[in-house]
Amino acid sequence: MATTATISIASDIAPGFGGISNTMTLTKAGTLNEIEETTGFSRRRLAATTLVDLIIMADASLIQETDDNTAHKVYIRNIGDGKGNIDKSTYVQIGIGDKAGTPQEIGRLYGGDWMLFPVTGVDGEDVTAAPEKDNPVVLEYVMFYQV
Amino acid sequence: MATTTAAVTLSSDLLSDNMSVSASTTCMKAGTEGDGLDMMDYGYIDIPTGDEYDLLDANNSGLNTNKANKLYIANHSTDETFYVIVAIDGVIGRLYAGDWMFIPWGAVDQHDDIEITANGGTNTLCYALFHEGRTLTAS
Numbered sequence: 001m002a003t004t005a006t007i008s009i010a011s012d013i014a015p016g017f018g019g020i021s022n023t024m025t026l027t028k029a030g031t032l033n034e035i036e037e038t039t040g041f042s043r044r045r046l047a048a049t050t051l052v053d054l055i056i057m058a059d060a061s062l063i064q065e066t067d068d069n070t071a072h073k074v075y076i077r078n079i080g081d082g083k084g085n086i087d088k089s090t091y092v093q094i095g096i097g098d099k100a101g102t103p104q105e106i107g108r109l110y111g112g113d114w115m116l117f118p119v120t121g122v123d124g125e126d127v128t129a130a131p132e133k134d135n136p137v138v139l140e141y142v143m144f145y146q147v
Numbered sequence: 148m149a150t151t152t153a154a155v156t157l158s159s160d161l162l163s164d165n166m167s168v169s170a171s172t173t174c175m176k177a178g179t180e181g182d183g184l185d186m187m188d189y190g191y192i193d194i195p196t197g198d199e200y201d202l203l204d205a206n207n208s209g210l211n212t213n214k215a216n217k218l219y220i221a222n223h224s225t226d227e228t229f230y231v232i233v234a235i236d237g238v239i240g241r242l243y244a245g246d247w248m249f250i251p252w253g254a255v256d257q258h259d260d261i262e263i264t265a266n267g268g269t270n271t272l273c274y275a276l277f278h279e280g281r282t283l284t285a286s
Contacts, residue, residue, distance in 0.1 A: 027227070
């Protein structure tokens with residue numbers, strides 16, 4: 001079994017920049033053993049600027065309590081309104097924390113943009129999302145994790 | 148217009164039906180549909196153990212805040228037990244040897260540096276920041 005992620009970045013900003021291409025195999029923390037658990041691919045429609053918990057670590061760790069010694073990965077993409085209309089000028093604020101508190105802001109995921117990043121899996125260190133506008137916006141996301 | 152595209156292909160056979168996801172985006176300046184990011188920083192650096200270091204300084208770098216900066220970091224260490232803790236004020240996660248990440252970076256305030264703590268030994272990172280420019284400080 002294997003889960004892989006390949007990134008390709010091309011840019012003409014700097015003359016001579018040859019781009020970036022990199023593939024990683026998702027493995028358990030500190031090992032070469034492949035990661036074996038996933039939340040599955042999901043989508044969530046947001047239609048208010050309200051802060052929500054997109055991925056709740058307590059849910060993801062139902063099988064076994066997780067701690068910060070993990071190599072979890074989260075992928076999120078802003079696919080616009082979910083009907084093929086992508087507004088690249090509006091965003092969803094993505095953060096780490098809990099909707100009841102003040103999550104640490106990572107950045108703004110604009111229409112069409114995607115992100116892939118590690119998370120700790122610590123209870124309460126959820127992945128949060130807050131749309132800029134009330135207009136419907138759909139996020140696709142998946143988390144790969146270890147138990 | 149400068150053009151920067153970032154594409155990802157994610158595939159997994161963990162489920163009974165193989166999953167494959169592909170996405171590509173053109174990196175635009177904040178709030179625009181047709182004006183691409185036009186500045187970048189690119190680096191390759193060793194991070195020693197023993198302290199938390201600012202890989203990118205949200206305050207001193209003079210980056211405009213609340214923009215559509217995009218950040219790529221890859222851990223080029225080869226020992227699978229090596230990792231760096233990536234934090235933006237608070238911990239985001241661990242980037243193990245061979246791993247990469249790609250995120251938007253808001254750099255909202257002076258505390259939102261990209262902070263790196265190496266574990267296991269000296270970790271080697273490659274990073275690229277695509278942004279809208281910065282305010283330079285006269286020497």
